[in-house]
Amino acid sequence: MEKIVIENLYKVFGSPAQKAMTLLEQGMEKDAIFEKTGLTVGVNNASFSVNAGEIFVVMGLSGSGKSTLVRMLNRLIEPTAGNVLVDGENVSKMSQDELVNFRLHNMSMVFQSFALMPHLTVLQNAAFGLQLAKVEKKKREERAAEALAQVGLAGWEDSYPKQLSGGMQQRVGLARGLAVDPDILLMDEAFSALDPLIRTEMQDELLKLQEDDQRTIVFISHDLDEALRIGDRIAIMEGGRVVQVGSPEEILQNPADDYVRAFFRGVDPTNVISAGDIVRDTQPTVIKMKAGSLRAAHELLSGSERDYLYVLGPKKQFLGLVSTDSLKEAMDKKTGDSPIDQAFIQDAEPVKMDDSMQDILPLVASHTWPVPVVDENNKYKGVVSKNRFLGALHRAENAIEAE
Numbered sequence: 477m478e479k480i481v482i483e484n485l486y487k488v489f490g491s492p493a494q495k496a497m498t499l500l501e502q503g504m505e506k507d508a509i510f511e512k513t514g515l516t517v518g519v520n521n522a523s524f525s526v527n528a529g530e531i532f533v534v535m536g537l538s539g540s541g542k543s544t545l546v547r548m549l550n551r552l553i554e555p556t557a558g559n560v561l562v563d564g565e566n567v568s569k570m571s572q573d574e575l576v577n578f579r580l581h582n583m584s585m586v587f588q589s590f591a592l593m594p595h596l597t598v599l600q601n602a603a604f605g606l607q608l609a610k611v612e613k614k615k616r617e618e619r620a621a622e623a624l625a626q627v628g629l630a631g632w633e634d635s636y637p638k639q640l641s642g643g644m645q646q647r648v649g650l651a652r653g654l655a656v657d658p659d660i661l662l663m664d665e666a667f668s669a670l671d672p673l674i675r676t677e678m679q680d681e682l683l684k685l686q687e688d689d690q691r692t693i694v695f696i697s698h699d700l701d702e703a704l705r706i707g708d709r710i711a712i713m714e715g716g717r718v719v720q721v722g723s724p725e726e727i728l729q730n731p732a733d734d735y736v737r738a739f740f741r742g743v744d745p746t747n748v749i750s751a752g753d754i755v756r757d758t759q760p761t762v763i764k765m766k767a768g769s770l771r772a773a774h775e776l777l778s779g780s781e782r783d784y785l786y787v788l789g790p791k792k793q794f795l796g797l798v799s800t801d802s803l804k805e806a807m808d809k810k811t812g813d814s815p816i817d818q819a820f821i822q823d824a825e826p827v828k829m830d831d832s833m834q835d836i837l838p839l840v841a842s843h844t845w846p847v848p849v850v851d852e853n854n855k856y857k858g859v860v861s862k863n864r865f866l867g868a869l870h871r872a873e874n875a876i877e878a879e
């Protein structure tokens with residue numbers, strides 16, 4: 477479901493902005509416009525949408541327009557033209573009062589600089605957004621304490637920011653954003669000032685919070701590793717333009733141009749592409765435990781080149797496998813047909829949808845059969861075959877290498 481829709485959004489810094497708009501219409505580029513008029517095109521005709529519950533990363537080099545784009549979502553920067561719709565409501569048309577309310581309740585922002593107030597305690601800092609929203613003291617302190625606990629800072633409520641490490645201060649910044657319980661969280665290079673280890677820790681924290689809360693998060697980053705790690709989808713910006721939007725795998729396998737390709741050079745595709753991206757649900761390799769009998773399974777196998785079947789429960793949960801040999805043996809023992817029951821099923825280790833190609837490589841390499849893939853509830857999603865694995869790898873490598 478689309479949460480934020482951005483339509484033909486522009487920002488020109490300087491005036492008269494319209495002059496730059498006319499030149500853009502005539503096809504002139506950002507640099508030429510600046511030279512001719514002194515006006516800076518911050519964002520140039522951005523259109524895309526952000527889905528509810530996803531972490532959407534906006535990535536690009538310094539000056540490409542990331543901050544300007546994201547600040548137009550809550551109108552910290554006024555767009556020169558275009559629309560931003562949140563849940564169908566046009567942010568560009570909100571009155572100042574509506575806008576203040578909207579920022580306080582629906583869309584909070586976490587900054588790189590933490591922006592904590594030194595004379596306020598950790599709890600007061602975390603409660604600050606709620607105070608602005610005029611939530612009464614007891615309630616806001618309760619909610620702030622909850623948010624601090626969520627980010628692992630229970631017990632630090634009465635400390636002052638300067639007593640905290642950089643990582644902890646950033647957690648307070650995050651707690652302040654979370655305390656108002658917004659649907660949408662805008663995060664501007666929120667983890668960039670942290671050292672690498674703590675940064676990874678905060679990324680994990682965010683992913684963990686996201687498992688419970690499913691907020692819509694728009695996250696600015698100039699760091700590809702970060703984008704790949706946390707982004708469900710990524711928008712890549714260059715010179716004010718959004719040049720590509722897609723999942724990390726989509727962009728990796730099919731970069732829109734050399735600029736995008738350059739970003740991804742050096743990235744190991746086996747870290748980015750997951751089992752879920754290359755899984756294929758091939759029915760002939762499975763049999764339902766209830767419906768299938770030993771003989772039915774045996775017949776299925778004798779009609780195929782395979783000598784095993786994956787066995788699924790009534791809700792498609794993955795149970796293991798039966799092979800031609802084990803079926804024959806069982807049928808001999810049972811002298812005839814009988815349902816497949818647990819005793820005949822051998823263990824087979826499935827991989828998870830999120831597992832990267834790197835994770836599953838050893839299994840794919842050592843199996844003679846396609847590797848089964850399950851979701852987080854152990855539900856069968858299909859298989860990854862060796863051919864499919866190698867195909868995906870070659871496509872990704874070619875896409876990055878192509879000049």
Ligand SMILES: Nc1ncnc2c1ncn2[C@@H]1O[C@H](COP(=O)(O)OP(=O)(O)OP(=O)(O)O)[C@@H](O)[C@H]1O
Nearest residue numbers: 489516517518537538539540541542543544545698
């Ligand atoms: N207030 C402003 N006045 C004039 N030009 C501005 C202003 N803010 C940004 N710009 C210009 O707009 C363009 C986009 O800047 P923006 O800060 O959005 O880029 P960014 O990708 O966020 O960069 P960074 O990663 O360095 O923060 C740049 O050319 C910048 O110089």
